[in-house]
Amino acid sequence: MGGKSIINELPNILKNGKIEVEKILNEDHNIKTEAIVVPSRERDGLFKGKISQYKEREITNRFIYGDNLYTMKSVLKGEGCSSMKGKIDLIYIDPPFLSKANYNSKIRLPLNGKTVTVEKFAYSDFWEEGVVSYLKMLYPRLLLMKDLLSDKGSIYVHLDWHIVHYVKIIMDEVFGKDMFLNEIIWNYKSGGVSKKYFARKHDTILLYSKTKNYIFNSQKEKSYNRGLKPYRFKGVEEFVDDIGWYTLVNMKDVWNIDMVGRTSKERVGYATQKPEKLLERIILSSTDENSIVADFFAGSGTTGVVAERLNRRWILSDIGTNSALTVEKRLIDMEGEQFLLQGLKGYDLVHNGELSIGEIHKKSLEDEKELISFSLEGYKIDINNIPIEEKYRKIVKDVLKENSLNLIDYISIDPDYNGEIFISRWQDFREENIYEINRFVELKVSKKDRRNIAIKVVDVFGFESKYILEI
Template sequence: MPARLATDSLVYPRGSGYPHAAVENRLILGDNLAVMSALLAEYAGQIDLIYADPPFFTNRHFPARVGRGEDSRKPQDWQLAEGYPDTWPNIDSYLDMLYPRLELMHRLLSPTGTLYLHLDWHADAYARVLLDEIFGPGRFLNEIIWVYHGPSPIRRAFNRKHDTILVFTKGADYTFNVEAVRQPYDPNTVKTFASSNKAGFGKVPDLERGKVPEDWWYFPVVARLHRERTGYPTQKPQSLLERVILASSNPGDLVADFFCGSGTLPLVASRLGRRFIASDVTWRAVHTTHSRLVESNSSPFSQEYVVGHPWQMNAWPHQLVQDHNTITLNSAPDLPELDYWEVDPAWDGQVFRSVAQAINPRRQAQVPRSIELPENITGKRLCVRLVGIDGRLYQTEKTAS
């Protein structure tokens, strides 16, 4: 019996599209084995691009940083919290996790679809053998090396500063938009061609059009001071996902990330006009993705969960104050610090419709305490949901006066 998915909420960032827009994007909480099995009936052969960034077999725990900023001079403003584990008894157990998930991804991919599997030296060689077997001969497209800088305590080897992204296509005919990812030539190359007609043995490339990027990419990692930083561990840069999406999908295509973490793929996909499915097994990842999508004015999305996945809704013990269309959280001294909160102005008791939201994903200040609703709410049943930085989810209801 395949797992079942249930819809918890429909999210309309800043109310856009509410209530009639088709909701074509999905954010799902649960183990992706169950998620992908549940999606097979509807999506086998339908997904145009899958980006997978699983745990790397590092045998470490990756904590999240929650609260405001990560300034070591202001330790009272932020704290370490549970992120996700990457611990395994041995390589066999890790590959046992990976194999069935890669197989499901292969089944979900469309005939012209592509998989990008993001790993590093810990397990990339083993994973490549699995992919060769699952995708079959001739389906390897690239081994992309993402290089970056950063501090490291390593003293008895070269500094390990690259990840490996294995790219496999479902078929021989696949989407690859070379024009969308061309890069300017290096200024030295341009100068060489300008100064000598013998450069390139007389073959002059189209210097204006730019070059096809190499299979090694430099993008800075998302460091502490970067604006896109969420505090979720091992967050990948938007620029890297942008290149993946532009190269291997078209506007309107369906792209997916079943290990979505902080939600970099769905965020960039929505910005580039692609539809998305994203999932993660931790609440923190789903909350982080949710607030990033809202903050970036993504197209509407549903938030779903695997039926039976443990999660808990808590009653909000504080008061809401309503004044016409403005809802305010009272300032009780023990008010927990919030990640974000949102309002359904016409609660049906089943699916929460998030129409107005207050968030602060850049984590520089407090989340606003008031939300103004766009429509007249007198007599309506309001439902308010709040997510604390501890990852707890709260709900409270009120009939508007």
């Protein structure tokens, strides 16, 4: 751990954190809406998206790309959305843990009939001054989160043994000791044990509410009877499963939930992805239908995915391009409600690649419709700008040579681009085990003499390029 004494530094961390928040609240950090995404993914490429009027400010569900200190402040002040001050019923955060590790994500690419893997950097969890700089990062962010929470709201802070005891102290400071509700132990099985101490197999989730009048829907869990036999007490409902007889009791604070394992269907390849079951328990316990749920360290977007499934509204934010794309794809796959993709100014995805598109064909159809079709021909990228280790560069070169389109991860199209906002109405992306996108695009749209088609592609390294076809 870092050299500075935490006890000595704490007063400064608190004082400077408050000053930082005051300062930021007076600054302008504009948020730009990059796209309205209407999930619509047909493998045959036929466009069936709903076309209606979209009012950006009326859509709550959003992913904001950028440092959450500034994205939260913008959400609080209503920049690029209506102000969320006091509107959010649940905040779950799973920040880096002070694990002193760099997290990479694996990219699988087809080459010579096989699948090869390269790794790209996802995010870093190194802190120069150890605990002190970690708390300096977290404290001002917690102050903003408190302002965002509604009076019925609660916050879950997911940590582990590296930092949880220090964070508990600043949580008490921000939310008040009286608002502490639980220290939830998420117990899991995973590989790797030490011979020098007990195997560390749990994370700790601190739960606080904003006021005493918070939402809490008690969940039930099985409690097996002694001897696994029926008790037959009057008025007690009993059940039986493969293990034996049990009753249902209010859920306790130790949760046994499997991690997202290597073979799990949920797995999206994001290093610290949390299981949906964990978020389901949290969201069901601390929100009602239509509540707004936020996660400002979104990672692979598990919180948004579960919130969407449970009919809650959601706001996610993350600083990583890898996270931005993973979240977008996961939510499109669910075919749920439309959502916004926003970015803090200065956090635009970097442009590094060049897509070439073949001839565009137009064919009249019945009912005032037309079919527009074209193919993706190739993709060029400056290989020296890719953030990967040298050992992987040769592999990428070979993939580019064999079929450059295999570096495209994601494509989305607005068949009626209005010149202002990209409304993504058709999307396609690589699947686990398919690693190729469909190179033929067919859009069935209403007939028009002239239209602008906007195309966005993102490659496997997170580089984005945009094209407008005037036809």
